Every structure is written in C-alpha cells, then in structure tokens.
Amino acid sequence: xxxxxxxxxxxxxxxxxxxxxxxxxxxxxxxxxxxxxxxxxxxxxxxxxxxxxxxxxxxxxxxxxxxxxxxxxxxxxxxxxxxxxxxxxxxxxxxxxxxxxxxxxxxxxxxxxxxxxxxxxxxxxxxxxxxxxxxxxxxxxxxxxxxxxxxxxxxxxxxxxxxxxxxxxxxxxxxxxxxxxxxxxxxxxxxxxxxxxxxxxxxxxxxxxxxxxxxxxxxxxxxxxxxxxxxxxxxxxxxxxxxxxxxxxxxxxxxxxxxxxxxxxxxxxxxxxxxxxxxxxxxxxxxxxxxxxxxxxxxxxxxxxxxxxxxxxxxxxxxxxxxxxxxxxxxxxxxxxxxxxxxxxxxxxxxxxxxxxxxxxxxxxxxxxxxxxxxxxxxxxxxxxxxxxxxxxxxxxxxxxxxxxxxxxxxxxxxxxxxxxxxxxxxxxxxxxxxxxxxxxxxxxxxxxxxxxxxxxxxxxxxxxxxxxxxxxxxxxxxxxxxxxxxxxxxxxxxxxxxxxxxxxxxxxx
Amino acid sequence: xxxxxxxxxxxxxxxxxxxxxxxxxxxxxxxxxxxxxxxxxxxxxxxxxxxxxxxxxxxxxxxxxxxxxxxxxxxxxxxxxxxxxxxxxxxxxxxxxxxxxxxxxxxxxxxxxxxxxxxxxxxxxxxxxxxxxxxxxxxxxxxxxxxxxxxxxxxxxxxxxxxxxxxxxxxxxxxxxxxxxxxxxxxxxxxxxxxxxxxxxxxxxxxxxxxxxxxxxxxxxxxxxxxxxxxxxxxxxxxxxxxxxxxxxxxxxxxx
Numbered sequence: 001x002x003x004x005x006x007x008x009x010x011x012x013x014x015x016x017x018x019x020x021x022x023x024x025x026x027x028x029x030x031x032x033x034x035x036x037x038x039x040x041x042x043x044x045x046x047x048x049x050x051x052x053x054x055x056x057x058x059x060x061x062x063x064x065x066x067x068x069x070x071x072x073x074x075x076x077x078x079x080x081x082x083x084x085x086x087x088x089x090x091x092x093x094x095x096x097x098x099x100x101x102x103x104x105x106x107x108x109x110x111x112x113x114x115x116x117x118x119x120x121x122x123x124x125x126x127x128x129x130x131x132x133x134x135x136x137x138x139x140x141x142x143x144x145x146x147x148x149x150x151x152x153x154x155x156x157x158x159x160x161x162x163x164x165x166x167x168x169x170x171x172x173x174x175x176x177x178x179x180x181x182x183x184x185x186x187x188x189x190x191x192x193x194x195x196x197x198x199x200x201x202x203x204x205x206x207x208x209x210x211x212x213x214x215x216x217x218x219x220x221x222x223x224x225x226x227x228x229x230x231x232x233x234x235x236x237x238x239x240x241x242x243x244x245x246x247x248x249x250x251x252x253x254x255x256x257x258x259x260x261x262x263x264x265x266x267x268x269x270x271x272x273x274x275x276x277x278x279x280x281x282x283x284x285x286x287x288x289x290x291x292x293x294x295x296x297x298x299x300x301x302x303x304x305x306x307x308x309x310x311x312x313x314x315x316x317x318x319x320x321x322x323x324x325x326x327x328x329x330x331x332x333x334x335x336x337x338x339x340x341x342x343x344x345x346x347x348x349x350x351x352x353x354x355x356x357x358x359x360x361x362x363x364x365x366x367x368x369x370x371x372x373x374x375x376x377x378x379x380x381x382x383x384x385x386x387x388x389x390x391x392x393x394x395x396x397x398x399x400x401x402x403x404x405x406x407x408x409x410x411x412x413x414x415x416x417x418x419x420x421x422x423x424x425x426x427x428x429x430x431x432x433x434x435x436x437x438x439x440x441x442x443x444x445x446x447x448x449x450x451x452x453x454x455x456x457x458x459x460x461x462x463x464x465x466x467x468x469x470x471x472x473x474x475x476x477x478x479x480x481x482x483x484x485x486x487x488x489x490x491x492x493x494x495x496x497x498x499x500x501x502x503x504x505x506x507x508x509x510x
Numbered sequence: 511x512x513x514x515x516x517x518x519x520x521x522x523x524x525x526x527x528x529x530x531x532x533x534x535x536x537x538x539x540x541x542x543x544x545x546x547x548x549x550x551x552x553x554x555x556x557x558x559x560x561x562x563x564x565x566x567x568x569x570x571x572x573x574x575x576x577x578x579x580x581x582x583x584x585x586x587x588x589x590x591x592x593x594x595x596x597x598x599x600x601x602x603x604x605x606x607x608x609x610x611x612x613x614x615x616x617x618x619x620x621x622x623x624x625x626x627x628x629x630x631x632x633x634x635x636x637x638x639x640x641x642x643x644x645x646x647x648x649x650x651x652x653x654x655x656x657x658x659x660x661x662x663x664x665x666x667x668x669x670x671x672x673x674x675x676x677x678x679x680x681x682x683x684x685x686x687x688x689x690x691x692x693x694x695x696x697x698x699x700x701x702x703x704x705x706x707x708x709x710x711x712x713x714x715x716x717x718x719x720x721x722x723x724x725x726x727x728x729x730x731x732x733x734x735x736x737x738x739x740x741x742x743x744x745x746x747x748x749x750x751x752x753x754x755x756x757x758x759x760x761x762x763x764x765x766x
Binding site for chain 2: 027376378380383404406407422426427449451458463466469471472
C-alpha cells in the first residue's frame with residue numbers, strides 16, 4: 001500500500017525550534033503565564049461542573065467516538081455520499097489534496113465574484129492552510145469576525161489556543177490594540193474605550209457590523225458535515241458566524257475530510273459533547289446548519305472544499321487514526337499542565353496542546369525539529385485522555401509516536417543508553433552489579449545533599465538529587481532474610497527500618 | 511475497617527521495582543514490615559528486575575520485550591504481586607499487553623494476561639484484597655498527600671490512600687490544593703523538558719508549602735524525588751515519604 005503524503009508545514013511555522021527551546025522562551029513571559037493560568041483554571045472548573053451533571057456522560061462519549069470511528073473506517077464511502085447529498089442540494093463540491101490546492105480553489109471563487117474582501121467565520125482548517133495569507137497575496141482582504149480571531153489579527157499575532165486563540169492576551173492589551181489598529185482596517189474604536197468587557201464587545205460589534213453588511217463572500221469551516229443529508233454545521237458562541245453564514249451571496253466552506261458524520265442522528269451525541277467540553281456550557285448560543293442552496297434565503301452560491309492535507313496519512317495508521325476523531329473542543333488544552341505553562345505558540349502549529357502534540361507529527365511527519373520534539377512535550381499525566389469527549393487516548397499515541405521518532409534515529413546516545421539499560425535490567429545479576437555504583441556513591445556521600453552532578457544539569461539546575469542508599473533493598477533482603485524467600489515468619493522481622501538519625505535514610509535533605 | 515483474617519493463605523510477592531530497590535530501599539522494607547504486621551507471608555523473588563516502563567515511554571518499546579518476558583517468568587506463580595509504585599503497576603497493567611502484541615508473541619500475551627490481574631499497587635492490595643483501612647499505624651505529624659497521575663488516572667486508586675492515611679493514629683492530614691495536577695516529573699520528561707517540568711514542580715511545591723505540612727506523602731518515589739528535589743533546593747524543610755513508610759510506622763518502630 002502506498003502511504004499517503006504528509007502535510008507540508010505552512011510557511012509561518014517552517015524552522016520552528018524544538019518544543020523545549022520554544023517552551024523556555026514562553027515560560028519567561030510572566031504576563032502570558034498569568035493570563036493562561038487564570039483562563040485555563042476558570043474554563044477547567046466550568047467544564048468539570050457541566051460534565052459532572054450528566055449522568056450518562058461516559059455513554060455519550062462512547063457514542064461520539066463510535067460515530068467518528070464509523071465515519072473514519074469507511075471514509076471514502078461517506079465522503080462520496082456527502083458529495084452526492086451536497087450536489088443534489090445545489091452546492092458545488094471541490095476536492096483539495098493539500099493547502100495549496102484548497103487556497104487556489106477559494107481564491108478562484110472569490111476572484112470570479114470580483115470581490116476584494118471576504119468575511120470569515122472562525123475556522124481551524126483555514127488557519128491550518130493559511131488561507132488569509134493566500135487571499136491577501138491575491139489582493140483580497142480576509143476579515144476575521146470571531147472576536148478572539150479579530151484580536152489576534154489586529155495584533156498581527158498567531159493564535160495560541162484552538163477555541164480561544166487570544167487566550168494569551170488580557171483585556172488591557174486588547175483595549176490598546178483596538179485603539180491602535182481598528183481605524184487602520186475599518187471603523188475605529190471609540191476614543192474613550194475602557195477595558196470593560198462590555199465596552200470591548202461593543203467596539204468590536206460596531207467595527208464588524210459594517211463588514212457584515214458590505215461583504216458579498218464569506219468563508220467558513222464546519223464542525224460537522226452530515227453525509228446522508230448534505231448538511232454542514234457550525235457551532236459558535238457569538239453570532240458572528242451566523243452573520244457570515246446568512247448575509248453574503250456566496251459562502252465557501254473549507255472542511256477537513258475527517259469532519260464527516262454518517263447520519264443526521266450522529267449529531268445528537270456531538271452537540272452534547274462539544275459545548276460542554278469546549279466552553280463549559282450546556283448548550284452553545286448559536287448552532288447554524290445549512291443544506292445546499294435555498295432559493296431566496298441565505299447564500300445563493302454554496303461551495304464546499306473537502307480538504308485532505310495529510311489526513312489520509314494519519315488515517316493509514318491503525319493506532320494513530322483515533323486522533324482524527326478530534327472535534328476541536330480544546331478540553332485537552334485546558335486541562336493540560338504543560339499547555340497551561342507554555343501556551344500554544346511553543347507547539348509550532350495552529351494545533352497546540354496535547355492534541356497538537358499527537359496531530360502535528362502525524363499530519364506533517366516527524367522530520368522537522370519541532371515535530372520530532374512534540375511527542376515528548378507531555379508528562380503523560382493522562383488528564384487529556386480523561387477530558388477528551390471522543391476518547392482519544394492521547395498518552396498512548398504520544399508513546400507510539402515516541403517510538404516513531406526513536407526509530408528514525410537521531411537520538412543515538414539515548415538509544416544506546418536504553419539498550420544498555422535493557423541489557424542490565426533483563427538480568428538480576430547484572431542489575432546487582434550496576435547497583436553497586438549507587439551504593440558506593442551512597443557510602444561516600446553519606447548524609448550530604450547532592451546539588452550538582454556532572455552531565456545532569458537538566459535535573460540539578462533546580463532540583464537536588466536523592467542521595468543513594470548505602471545498601472540496596474535486595475542486599476538488605478539477602479543479608480536479613482533467608483535467600484530461599486518466603487520462609488520468614490508472619491510477624492515483624494523487618495527490623496531494617498531505620499530509626500531517626502541512623503544514616504540509612506535515603507529521603508534526602510529536605 | 512480494621513484488619514480481617516490474616517491472609518496467610520496467599521502467596522504474596524513483593525515487586526520492589528528497580529528504582530525503589532536501588533534508590534529507596536526503605537520503601538520496600540516498609541512494605542514487608544507492614545504486610546507481615548497484617549499477617550501476610552511476603553516473598554521477595556530475587557530474580558526480579560524492572561517493568562520496562564522507562565524504555566516504553568521513551569520510545570524503545572522493543573527493548574522492553576525481554577523485561578516483560580522476565581517479569582511474567584518471575585511473578586507468574588504468585589497469588590498476588592504487590593508494588594509500592596502506581597507508575598510501575600500502571601505500566602504492567604496498561605503497557606505489558608501492548609508490548610506483548612508488539613513482540614508478536616501470543617504465548618507472551620497470554621502469560622501477561624495471566625499475571626496482570628494479580629499485580630496490585632500497595633493501597634489497592636490493602637483495601638481491596640486484605641480489606642483493611644486501619645493498618646495500626648502511628649505517625650504524629652502534619653502530612654499532605656499528592657495523588658500521583660498514574661495511580662489516579664491509570665489505576666484509578668481513588669481515595670484508597672486517603673482512607674488508609676485517615677486511619678493512622680496521631681496524623682494531622684491536610685488537603686493539598688490542586689492535588690490532582692501533575693507534579694511535572696513524567697520520567698524522561700523531567701530531563702527532556704526540564705524547564706516545563708521544573709515550572710510544574712515549583713507550583714506543586716508551592717501548594718505543598720501552603721498546607722503547612724511537615725511531610726509530603728505519595729505512592730511513587732519517582733514523583734517524590736522530583737518534588738522533594740525542589741522542596742530541598744528551596745530549603746523548605748519539608749520532607750517527602752512514601753505512603754508505605756507512614757503506614758509501616760508504629761509507636762514501637764517509628765519511621766520518623
């Protein structure tokens with residue numbers, strides 16, 4: 001079988017440093033650390049509350065995962081069915097193998113309409129293919145209308161979160177950028193703007209309104225694409241998406257091929273899972289569904305661009321394909337202790353956090369520095385798997401991807417160390433010999449605190465090292481107990497437990 | 511709940527784990543003392559080595575195959591295998607079947623399935639198998655408990671360790687804020703992503719300090735080495751101890 005091609009890294013992220021290096025830079029950003037801490041903890045608590053109140057949450061998760069798996073296991077069939085349903089309802093379906101093809105299709109449709117601007121619904125697929133940049137190069141302005149995407153765009157920034165892309169900014173920074181930038185791209189912000197949320201929302205509302213009313217072409221993604229009815233679905237909070245999806249004459253939707261669901265009924269679990277997992281709401285304020293073209297109502301020209309861009313490559317891996325279940329809810333980001341501290345930019349992709357750490361190396365391969373480092377950007381704490389509404393076993397995928405990275409070589413010293421460790425640990429006699437190193441050190445060091453070890457700076461820069469004991473457990477057992485084992489009486493012969501101050505305490509110098 | 515009938519009928523093996531055996535011998539010694547006090551016959555099969563988690567989690571699952579094979583060979587004859595580590599038991603339960611599959615060895619896979627259900631983390635063995643929460647321990651200190659990620663989210667030990675700690679005589683057990691958040695150890699993560707690891711560990715250490723505890727207790731010495739390394743570097747004066755060492759402590763033989 002020919003393996004489908006991987007996604008080309010988009011220009012913005014080419015040459016990104018490995019995660020540890022980028023993370024070190026992000027960790028030093030104290031304002032971002034505070035913003036992220038506050039935001040992730042707030043949304044974590046909201047999600048936990050609304051998930052906790054659903055008695056059959058686990059059953060809904062299972063149903064959601066099953067619907068996605070059914071679609072993925074027969075993806076070709078459902079995509080063809082989706083195309084037929086859409087075409088029958090008057091939509092035009094385009095197929096895009098990669099970002100370049102998708103961008104070309106969207107630019108061509110916009111050009112054919114003779115416009116120099118489009119309004120955009122928040123969409124990860126168009127972020128992934130860097131559509132805004134492609135439109136800009138063709139002389140077409142792409143106006144982001146989601147509040148947070150607008151903020152990111154005004155900053156000339158990169159998104160750092162899937163759901164709340166401006167999570168790294170606080171409201172004072174937002175007021176400043178509104179005052180500074182809005183006037184350059186449309187209606188300026190009121191001069192007396194404060195950082196009150198209601199005032200900021202009002203400024204954005206007035207700024208965007210003229211764009212909604214003027215635009216003739218809108219671009220969106222879709223949260224779900226229903227194969228049996230040809231319905232596309234966008235789930236949102238603000239209503240800006242609804243404006244884009246209903247006002248302009250032409251609507252172009254860029255939809256990843258993994259967004260397909262077999263039947264209308266499959267929306268049931270999805271619409272329960274998504275809002276509770278993403279915004280921590282029982283139900284999101286706006287759910288827009290459209291099925292092709294309706295005469296005299298809404299866009300009269302509907303285009304759907306079905307985007308592969310590496311997804312077939314992920315699908316070819318029997319373990320890895322579960323990552324394609326992702327519904328972009330961000331629950332894994334919000335509970336991730338690593339993401340909470342580094343933010344999204346360190347992941348070198350529009351998909352950050354735990355899902356980014358498994359999705360990017362699969363979509364793009366593991367040849368770049370950042371993609372080869374992402375599978376290790378996790379302590380494997382498992383909080384992401386617990387929070388995932390479609391049960392993507394992210395820790396399992398991370399471990400598998402580490403295997404892929406290890407196999408391609410490059411970590412020669414580590415590979416040699418692991419082989420040596422395995423050789424030592426597969427035989428108790430070899431282990432006992434190796435342990436003598438530790439106990440010899442323990443005898444030499446005594447009760448002193450170890451603060452530096454040559455070559456172990458990564459540990460000792462901020463952490464003391466546990467002092468090795470003078471005697472291993474197995475030495476103690478051999479000395480104290482009959483080596484035939486199991487002959488010890490049922491009562492207290494474990495008299496090797498140290499009394500305070502007898503010097504065998506390995507507990508370190510706290 | 512106090513100790514029921516002594517389970518002298520069980521052939522109990524101690525899986526000390528390579529890390530505890532080498533670096534933290536007081537922990538497996540405490541397990542021996544505790545289990546014998548509760549009436550168990552404990553054996554230490556001296557052939558034991560390691561569960562292979564480090565290789566698996568670093569991307570060298572192939573290197574873990576002989577270790578898994580060795581593990582089942584050593585432990586398959588016992589009724590119960592008890593280990594003072596949520597992480598190593600998690601590896602046996604969650605990863606050994608995957609490694610056997612990877613090895614393409616159906617014989618090994620079925621041996622793994624035979625041994626796996628008999629391997630218990632210490633608090634599971636005490637509460638579920640022995641049916642005891644009051645183990646007759648005495649530990650007159652202010653203590654806070656950190657539930658390690660693998661015991662919490664792989665093994666789902668729940669509040670078993672807390673049930674055991676609450677029953678300890680003289681203990682002043684205080685709740686740890688943000689207890690369920692990872693401390694940032696994560697095996698080789700602590701080295702490969704040391705900056706993030708330390709950032710996480712520093713927050714954990716700050717929460718530990720907030721409690722005013724003298725002792726931080728957990729079911730994994732690996733996580734404790736990391737948090738304790740930070741607590742020590744910051745001169746907090748807070749010590750770390752494994753759950754087994756607190757449960758083994760008595761007035762006659764205090765562990766601290």
